[in-house]
Amino acid sequence: MKNxxxxxxxxxxxxxxxVRPYIPLYFxxxxxxxxxxxxxxxxxxxxxxxxxxxxxxxxxxxxxxNKTINTNDFTIIAFNIPGNGYDNVFGNLISDYxxxxxxxxxxxxxxxxxxxxxxxxxxxxxxxxxxxIAWEMAAQHPTKIKNLIPIATDxxxxxxxxxxxxxxxxxxxxxxxxxxxxxLHAMLLYRTPQSINQxxxxxxxxxxxxxxNWLCNHGSKLKNRFRLSAYKxxxxxxxxxxxxxxxxxxxxxxxxxxxxxxxVSVDTDYFFIAEENRETYQNLKKIKxxxxxxxxxxxxxxxxxxxxxxxxxxxxxxxxNTQNTQKxxxx
Numbered sequence: 001m002k003n004x005x006x007x008x009x010x011x012x013x014x015x016x017x018x019v020r021p022y023i024p025l026y027f028x029x030x031x032x033x034x035x036x037x038x039x040x041x042x043x044x045x046x047x048x049x050x051x052x053x054x055x056x057x058x059x060x061x062x063x064x065x066n067k068t069i070n071t072n073d074f075t076i077i078a079f080n081i082p083g084n085g086y087d088n089v090f091g092n093l094i095s096d097y098x099x100x101x102x103x104x105x106x107x108x109x110x111x112x113x114x115x116x117x118x119x120x121x122x123x124x125x126x127x128x129x130x131x132x133i134a135w136e137m138a139a140q141h142p143t144k145i146k147n148l149i150p151i152a153t154d155x156x157x158x159x160x161x162x163x164x165x166x167x168x169x170x171x172x173x174x175x176x177x178x179x180x181x182x183x184l185h186a187m188l189l190y191r192t193p194q195s196i197n198q199x200x201x202x203x204x205x206x207x208x209x210x211x212x213n214w215l216c217n218h219g220s221k222l223k224n225r226f227r228l229s230a231y232k233x234x235x236x237x238x239x240x241x242x243x244x245x246x247x248x249x250x251x252x253x254x255x256x257x258x259x260x261x262x263x264v265s266v267d268t269d270y271f272f273i274a275e276e277n278r279e280t281y282q283n284l285k286k287i288k289x290x291x292x293x294x295x296x297x298x299x300x301x302x303x304x305x306x307x308x309x310x311x312x313x314x315x316x317x318x319x320x321n322t323q324n325t326q327k328x329x330x331x
Contacts, residue, residue: 003028004050004080004087007115009108015101025112026050026087027079030063031071038146039118040069040320041109042078043126043133046234047226049086050078061309068313073322074122079109081133081237085230097233101240102129106136123319124259125149127305128272129234132157132241138257139243147319148259151312152296152305154272155250155280156242161271164189165239172232179231180219187218192268192301250280251287260290264315266304267297 009023028050031037042052042063053063053071063069063076080086082105083094094100113121124134124145131153138148157165168182175181188196200211207213222231244250254261261284265277274295281293294315298304305312 005029006087007112009111012104012108012111014099015103016099018099020099023082023108024087024092025079025082025108027077027112028052030054030076030078032073032075034075034116034118037073037075038122038322039075039077039120040123040125041113041121041134041137042069042076043109043124043130044078044081044084045126045128045130046238047222047231048130049084050080051086052076052078058306062313062316068316069125069320070322074320077113077116077118079112081105081129081234082108083230083233085227093227093229094233095229097229097236100233100237102132102136102237103140103240103245105237106133106140109133109137110141120144121146123147123149125151125316126153127151128153128302129238132238135243136241138259138261139247139253142256143258145257145259147262148257149262149264149316149319151264152266152269152272152302154241154276155254156244157239158273158276160273162239164271165235168235169232172228172235177219177223178228179223179226180216182231182235183219183222184215187215189271190302192270192299194268195300198299251283254284255287257288260292261288262292262294262315262319264294264296264305264312266300266302266308267295268299268304269302271302 004026007025009025012020012023014020030053048058051057052059065071085093124137126134131150134148134150135155138145171182172178196211203210243253247253263277263281265274267274284291296304296308296311298308300307
């Protein structure tokens with residue numbers, strides 16, 4: 001967090017036609033200075049933040065010196081979704097969370113990039129909520145991204161996602177211990193019965209069943225580092241994803257995206273299910289040659305994109321091979 005930088009955005013027009021007088025956009029930069037290397041934008045997930053590598057970096061297994069996304073070869077930028085609370089400034093939290101959509105966040109990120117004099121991106125990559133934002137960024141500026149990599153996500157919120165967002169919202173607004181209780185439910189969406197059963201095997205200790213202790217610990221840890229308004233906002237954003245909303249149909253929108261699209265799903269994801277991504281891939285192949293599908297095989301469900309680093313690295317390594325990337329350096 002010590003390396004946080006800030007861009008001030010004023011009079012930002014939200015999708016619902018309200019004007020936000022001021023939005024502080026916090027971000028971090030890793031690797032090479034802007035203008036000297038191809039730019040990679042990493043979008044964080046629901047409880048993530050801009051610290052993607054280094055001390056406390058949540059994607060250290062993939063991003064860093066001589067790693068898959070090599071800080072020696074790329075300028076790597078990560079924005080914080082406004083209102084996620086990572087700046088630790090109470091006044092920057094967002095109480096009217098239902099005013100915001102993923103479309104707003106994508107526009108905010110583009111505004112931040114333009115402020116930094118970055119007009120095109122070698123890659124936009126993100127998992128879960130971050131991947132949904134990546135889809136929307138490509139829809140908004142379909143010629144400005146070389147590689148689009150949405151991981152464990154979708155271009156739209158399915159009924160299943162919308163339903164679970166509602167449950168989370170009800171918990172967050174009605175529970176006596178909202179963050180912890182919402183996290184208990186969420187963790188069972190992010191993992192699988194097989195993963196949970198294999199890990200705990202009905203074991204117990206003096207504090208009760210180990211699976212109960214594990215869940216309660218996750219709830220407690222999130223409560224200690226996450227603000228309630230931030231959780232409400234991040235959860236709400238998940239149901240607002242739809243790159244075809246108030247546009248033409250999905251294939252019409254996607255046909256304009258010039259980026260090479262690498263869809264990465266998880267075979268056991270119970271949140272953004274692989275079947276939806278396979279269908280998206282098959283439909284895209286009818287209109288677009290430069291689209292690829294990769295599937296993580298894992299017992300761990302949705303969270304496999306934060307666990308199965310070797311598989312993910314295998315998919316990503318050819319994309320981040322630095323040969324022929326020089327043209328994507330910003331002047």
